[in-house]
Amino acid sequence: MPRYLAPGLGLVILTAIPSLAMAQASTEDLVRQGAYIARAADCMACHTNPGGKSYGGGYVISSPLGDIIATNISPSRQYGIGNWTETQFSRAVREGIAPEGHLYPAMPYTAYSGISDADIHALYLYFTKGTKPVDLPPERHTALPFPFNQRWLMAGWNLLYSTGKPMSAATTAAGGTQRGEYLVKVLAHCSTCHTPRNIGMSEDQSRFLAGADLGGWHAPNLTSDAISGLGGWSDDELKSYLRDGAAHGKSQAAGGMAEAVEHSLRHLNDADLDAIVRYLRTVKPVRNPNQSRPGFSVTTGKPVDLAVLDAPINRSPDALANASSINGAELYTGACASCHQLNGQGTHDQFYPSLTSNTAVGGPTAQNLVMAILKGVNRATNNGTVTMPAFEKQLNDAQVASVANYVLQRFGNDAIHVNAADVTLLKEGGAKPFLVRYAQIAAIGGVSIMAVLVFVILMIIRRKKRNSSKK
Numbered sequence: 067m068p069r070y071l072a073p074g075l076g077l078v079i080l081t082a083i084p085s086l087a088m089a090q091a092s093t094e095d096l097v098r099q100g101a102y103i104a105r106a107a108d109c110m111a112c113h114t115n116p117g118g119k120s121y122g123g124g125y126v127i128s129s130p131l132g133d134i135i136a137t138n139i140s141p142s143r144q145y146g147i148g149n150w151t152e153t154q155f156s157r158a159v160r161e162g163i164a165p166e167g168h169l170y171p172a173m174p175y176t177a178y179s180g181i182s183d184a185d186i187h188a189l190y191l192y193f194t195k196g197t198k199p200v201d202l203p204p205e206r207h208t209a210l211p212f213p214f215n216q217r218w219l220m221a222g223w224n225l226l227y228s229t230g231k232p233m234s235a236a237t238t239a240a241g242g243t244q245r246g247e248y249l250v251k252v253l254a255h256c257s258t259c260h261t262p263r264n265i266g267m268s269e270d271q272s273r274f275l276a277g278a279d280l281g282g283w284h285a286p287n288l289t290s291d292a293i294s295g296l297g298g299w300s301d302d303e304l305k306s307y308l309r310d311g312a313a314h315g316k317s318q319a320a321g322g323m324a325e326a327v328e329h330s331l332r333h334l335n336d337a338d339l340d341a342i343v344r345y346l347r348t349v350k351p352v353r354n355p356n357q358s359r360p361g362f363s364v365t366t367g368k369p370v371d372l373a374v375l376d377a378p379i380n381r382s383p384d385a386l387a388n389a390s391s392i393n394g395a396e397l398y399t400g401a402c403a404s405c406h407q408l409n410g411q412g413t414h415d416q417f418y419p420s421l422t423s424n425t426a427v428g429g430p431t432a433q434n435l436v437m438a439i440l441k442g443v444n445r446a447t448n449n450g451t452v453t454m455p456a457f458e459k460q461l462n463d464a465q466v467a468s469v470a471n472y473v474l475q476r477f478g479n480d481a482i483h484v485n486a487a488d489v490t491l492l493k494e495g496g497a498k499p500f501l502v503r504y505a506q507i508a509a510i511g512g513v514s515i516m517a518v519l520v521f522v523i524l525m526i527i528r529r530k531k532r533n534s535s536k537k
């Protein structure tokens with residue numbers, strides 16, 4: 067090699083090394099960006115079975131239609147998405163169409179349809195290069211009853227309801243003007259739980275974030291309304307609820323919200339949490355007509371009846387197991403007062419929270435009170451784990467109703483009364499929506515009735531849509 071070439075070659079190598087390093091760093095950066103987007107979008111909550119391998123699937127989502135099993139989305143070539151192209155990945159995540167057919171909207175693609183092109187690219191790199199393959203066959207497959215096992219029916223549903231378009235990266239990237247909206251509507255998909263659904267089981271956008279039921283729990287109203295929504299919460303309270311799952315004197319996160327906090331929201335940076343809070347302030351207020359004061363506004367409980375304390379009752383937790391007592395006061399002193407205190411004020415540090423000034427007890431529905439008693443609270447936070455025991459095995463439904471009524475009477479919304487049948491219904495996941503109840507009846511009658519029913523519903527919806535667009 068001629069001598070004069072050597073320094074030139076050296077120069078080329080010297081300049082090539084940093085640019086190579088830069089190319090590598092930028093893939094790494096993208097994988098890191100994808101990891102953060104996956105957190106914000108909470109892919110983990112559904113695609114990882116508790117105790118199982120990350121993104122190995124198997125988690126069961128109980129929908130009103132039956133159990134839907136989240137799939138393996140690790141880069142396993144045999145069982146996951148290791149062979150998928152970026153286009154296939156993007157269509158599955160944003161449009162609900164996997165190579166093998168339509169997905170059910172239990173996979174929140176209606177929200178993810180807004181994911182920007184830049185973020186879907188980063189997500190793809192993260193799922194193909196930043197996670198470990200889980201080479202395990204699925205334990206269970208989704209098998210919904212007819213007619214819902216006809217996945218192609220989703221194509222019609224998508225035509226009507228899945229109309230989102232990717233948002234622009236320019237406004238939704240960190241620090242962008244639409245970052246908060248992007249987090250709430252798209253990535254963190256708050257509305258899939260907090261927006262009520264219409265007759266066709268799609269989110270009712272006229273009541274965006276106005277509160278909805280899911281699996282027995284109630285995801286409360288998050289609009290800016292001062293009585294039914296978050297108008298009475300300070301920015302700090304809202305931020306600490308999202309980050310820690312608890313805002314003293316307001317509310318605690320259990321059920322699906324505990325999962326959202328544990329797997330997703332507590333990992334977000336401060337700027338993103340602030341952006342969510344700022345955006346929520348702008349959401350159109352929706353008032354619940356049956357509500358005249360905020361759920362946290364009952365600040366002092368009614369005094370305890372001293373006769374209850376003096377009565378010769380057995381307050382030990384063991385006594386509950388024999389299921390003899392249905393006296394609410396007795397049950398409360400035995401099962402709840404050790405943590406929430408006799409007067410319901412909780413402990414000083416609010417590690418055991420007050421039941422007064424608590425939306426689960428003072429709000430327009432007792433669902434979260436009943437569900438918390440049945441299922442308990444279990445949430446990993448950035449400072450340790452928060453647990454309240456589940457009482458569904460210790461108390462029968464009549465006892466749960468009775469202790470709930472006692473708590474409502476003394477510490478919260480004394481206009482509500484629950485009975486054992488209400489508790490049983492919530493245990494089974496709550497009331498079923500219209501489409502499910504009727505489509506199943508239709509299925510028994512035959513496909514034709516089903517087809518007519520779906521057609522009629524679609525026509526009603528189309529007319530409604532046309533009418534509302536004429537206005």
Ligand code: HEC
Nearest residue numbers: 107108109112135136137139158164169170172173174208
């Ligand atoms: C609320 C629960 C939930 C969340 C959150 C969720 N998924 Fe899913 N996902 C599902 C379910 C359930 C399925 C299977 C649906 C079906 O069988 O129709 C699924 C299916 C998929 C599929 C298709 C897999 C296949 O083998 O066909 C992909 C890809 C996917 N999800 C990626 C993601 C990504 C990426 C995220 C985060 C951005 C995410 N999911 C968040 C529930 C969820």
Ligand code: HEC
Nearest residue numbers: 254256259283284285286317318319320322323326425434
């Ligand atoms: C998987 C369903 C789900 C998702 C996703 C979800 N939530 Fe929730 N949320 C709930 C449920 C259920 C509750 C009631 C929890 C309880 O009382 O134990 C709740 C409670 C809340 C509360 C307390 C309200 C009150 O009046 O007590 C706030 C605030 C909240 N969520 C905000 C959000 C925001 C913001 C997002 C998106 C960033 C979000 N949630 C996403 C299900 C969800």
Ligand code: HEC
Nearest residue numbers: 312318319320401402405419426434435438443452453454
């Ligand atoms: C061992 C202590 C303990 C006992 C016993 C206990 N709780 Fe709790 N409770 C907690 C903790 C801890 C939380 C959640 C605190 C947090 O999230 O920061 C909680 C939360 C709650 C909430 C709010 C739940 C929500 O989803 O919004 C209600 C309501 C409640 N408890 C009622 C009761 C009732 C009624 C009983 C008796 C049947 C009871 N608790 C027994 C510790 C306890």
